[in-house]
Amino acid sequence: MTKSRILIVDDDPAFGLMLGTFLEKNGYQALKVQTGKDCIRELANHEFSLVLTDLRLPDITGIEVLKHIKRHNPKMPVVLMTGYGEIKTAVQAIKLGAYEYVSKPVNPDEILMIINTLLDPNPKSEKDRSVSGFEYLVGKSQAAKTLEQHLALVAPTNMSVLIKGESGTGKEYVARKIHLMSARNKKPFVALDCGALSDELAASELFGHIKGSFTGAIGDKTGQFELAHGGTLFLDEIANLSYQVQIKLLRALQERMIRKVGGKHDIPIDVRIIAASNEDLKVAVGEKGFREDLYHRLNEFSMEIPPLRERGEDISLFAQYFLEKANHELGKNVARFSVEVSDLFLQYPWPGNLREMKNIIKRGVLLCHNQEIQLEHLPSELSKPLTKTQSIASGDLRSQTESQEREIILATLEKTKYNKSKAADILNIDRKTLYNKLKQYGINT
Numbered sequence: 186m187t188k189s190r191i192l193i194v195d196d197d198p199a200f201g202l203m204l205g206t207f208l209e210k211n212g213y214q215a216l217k218v219q220t221g222k223d224c225i226r227e228l229a230n231h232e233f234s235l236v237l238t239d240l241r242l243p244d245i246t247g248i249e250v251l252k253h254i255k256r257h258n259p260k261m262p263v264v265l266m267t268g269y270g271e272i273k274t275a276v277q278a279i280k281l282g283a284y285e286y287v288s289k290p291v292n293p294d295e296i297l298m299i300i301n302t303l304l305d306p307n308p309k310s311e312k313d314r315s316v317s318g319f320e321y322l323v324g325k326s327q328a329a330k331t332l333e334q335h336l337a338l339v340a341p342t343n344m345s346v347l348i349k350g351e352s353g354t355g356k357e358y359v360a361r362k363i364h365l366m367s368a369r370n371k372k373p374f375v376a377l378d379c380g381a382l383s384d385e386l387a388a389s390e391l392f393g394h395i396k397g398s399f400t401g402a403i404g405d406k407t408g409q410f411e412l413a414h415g416g417t418l419f420l421d422e423i424a425n426l427s428y429q430v431q432i433k434l435l436r437a438l439q440e441r442m443i444r445k446v447g448g449k450h451d452i453p454i455d456v457r458i459i460a461a462s463n464e465d466l467k468v469a470v471g472e473k474g475f476r477e478d479l480y481h482r483l484n485e486f487s488m489e490i491p492p493l494r495e496r497g498e499d500i501s502l503f504a505q506y507f508l509e510k511a512n513h514e515l516g517k518n519v520a521r522f523s524v525e526v527s528d529l530f531l532q533y534p535w536p537g538n539l540r541e542m543k544n545i546i547k548r549g550v551l552l553c554h555n556q557e558i559q560l561e562h563l564p565s566e567l568s569k570p571l572t573k574t575q576s577i578a579s580g581d582l583r584s585q586t587e588s589q590e591r592e593i594i595l596a597t598l599e600k601t602k603y604n605k606s607k608a609a610d611i612l613n614i615d616r617k618t619l620y621n622k623l624k625q626y627g628i629n630t
Contacts, residue, residue, distance in 0.1 A: 189304045190214040190231075194224040194238035194250065195266070200291075204237075207293045213300070221245035225253055233261070234304055237296070240267040240274060248278060255282040256383045259390070262303045266291055279352060279540065282381030288544065288564060292551050298514060322506050324499035328491045332359070339486045340366035345438075347483050348461040350490035353538030356461040357421060359490060363459060364417040372416030377409050380422035387430045389446050392437070398447020410443050413456045423460040423483070424469055428476070435479045458483065468618055493535040493542065504530055507543045508558075511550040519549075520556040529560070529568055591626040594619075598628075 191208055195201045196219045205215035216233075218224050221242045227233070236254060240247040247265055254261050265278045265286040278286055285299050323333060339346055340363045348356045357376055364374045382390055385399075393408030409418060426434065437443045438458060442451040460483045469475035493500065504522065512519055522530070526549075535541055549562040560568060594612070601607040609619040622628075 188212060188214045189234035190216065191300065192224060192227055192233045192236045193217045194221065194236065194242065194247070195219065196239065196241075196243050204291070204293060204296065208297070208300070211297055213304075219243070221247070221250045224250055228254065228258070228261075235262045235264065235300060237264045237266065237300075240265055240278075248274065248281065251278055251281055251283055255381045259381050259383075259386060264296070264299055264303075277352075282378055286544070288548060292548065294515070295547065295551055322503065324496060324502060326496045326498040328496055329499055332488065332490065335486075335488050336362055336366060339363065339488075341368065342486075343457055344485040345458045345460070345483050346485070347466070347487045348459065348490065349465075349487060350461070350463060351492050351538055352463050353540035354490040354492060355539050356463075356490060357419060359488065360417070360419040360459040360461065364419075364457075367417070367457070369416045369457060373413050374417050374419065375409050375413035376419040376421065378421045380425040382425070384427045384430065387426060388433055391430070391434065392443045393445040393448075395445050395447035398445075402447070406445075408443065408445065410437065410454050410456055411452065415455055417457045417459060420458065420460045422462060424462045424464045424466060424475060428474075431476045431479050435476060435482060438479075438482050468621075493538045494533075497531060500530055500535075501527065503539060503542060504546060507546040508550065510543075511547040515547070515550055517550055517553070518556075519553050519558060522558045523560070525560050526558055526563065529563075533567060590622065591628070594622055594626065594628065 191213050193201050193205055193208075193215055195204075195217070198217075198219065201217035201219070205217045208215045216227065216231075218227060219242075221238075221244050224236065224238065228236070236250070238247045238250050242250070247267075251263050251265065254263055259282065262284045263282070265283045266289055267274065267278075267286050284303060287295055287299070323329060336359070346360075346363060348359055350356050360376070361374055364370060377390065379387070388394075389399075389402075389406060389408070391408050392410060393406045394402050396402055396405050437454070440451075441454055443454055444451050466475055466480050466484075470477045470480050493503070504527075508519060508522070511517070530542075537544075545563060545567065546558075548564070549558040552562040553559070594608070597608045597611050598605075601611065605619055612619065614622075
């Protein structure tokens with residue numbers, strides 16, 4: 186059987202050699218390059234099964250490498266290696282289509298486990314993974330109870346649902362739960378990450394295409410709408426669709442018909458739509474970046490998943506759940522967290538939400554050689570709470586709680602000498618949103 190080929194992109198030759206040798210001993214072929222441009226050249230000339238890239242490269246960033254790959258080969262799995270201080274960039278990478286990120290120093294066993302999961306020669310079908318392999322943890326907080334109440338109300342209907350929440354909060358898990366609680370649960374659940382699609386590929390991915398309809402269309406393609414017929418189509422990060430694709434999507438939802446790219450005939454479809462976004466679509470509508478009629482079509486019922494930092498009663502519950510999962514996946518038997526670790530988990534703001542917690546606990550289980558995860562098994566930066574200055578430097582107002590926003594906006598304005606364009610850029614919002622925030626908080630400048 187042909188070995189899967191992995192492309193390692195890291196400017197540290199010793200690390201690349203170590204990781205490549207380790208993967209080759211475990212049944213893979215590994216090619217090592219040191220720059221992003223070398224990576225792009227190799228991908229153009231050779232076949233690979235997976236790309237493993239560092240975030241910091243000497244020429245272009247790992248994010249730019251990821252964007253290039255997703256433009257030209259959206260199915261290619263990409264795993265990002267990142268320093269812990271770059272967690273927000275790693276979360277952005279997941280939004281752009283990276284399969285996973287791992288924190289440095291990288292543990293080879295963790296990398297191997299991720300690669301084995303991605304390149305399993307006998308993967309289950311999407312339906313099997315979404316039904317038989319689905320796990321969903323119900324929290325104890327008031328936010329969790331409200332979420333469950335909403336699920337029980339909307340799941341049995343055919344209403345379109347819009348799920349709001351930050352990256353890593355579990356929007357796809359909620360979408361799958363809605364599907365499983367509905368009358369459509371014997372039919373497919375199909376998930377599509379709109380953030381990983383270029384404008385050129387989005388219509389083809391959604392609706393399919395006819396052979397020869399555009400350069401590279403070497404055969405007919407079945408779109409996600411057809412694959413989800415009778416079931417549920419989950420459109421994640423829907424705000425990333427271009428305006429033209431939004432028009433086509435609206436037509437499909439209104440008429441219950443699709444037409445393949447290059448096709449001449451309409452195809453009837455029966456699909457329930459669940460959409461998700463970590464952006465405020467109301468704001469996007471106001472800025473003319475998202476169609477208002479499509480927004481209302483998708484927003485027949487909306488649900489908001491709160492960030493982990495606002496779910497204090499659930500933090501310990503999720504931590505224990507991820508501990509049990511990590512033990513099972515890694516073949517270990519770590520029993521508990523130390524008191525110091527448990528206290529730290531309750532104080533930490535979790536900018537990467539559940540995904541970040543899962544990765545941190547898995548790393549802790551790997552490093553732990555006894556029954557209890559200690560502070561020494563966690564990334565050192567975890568015990569250093571974000572200061573106001575660091576929050577500003579992180580450049581993302583979206584991840585802050587409402588009580589923090591006013592203080593951060595004021596500090597950012599002072600830092601930029603009240604240059605609103607620069608302030609909006611640092612805060613990762615547009616000028617119009619910043620003006621709305623200034624009005625909301627009574628900030629006069």
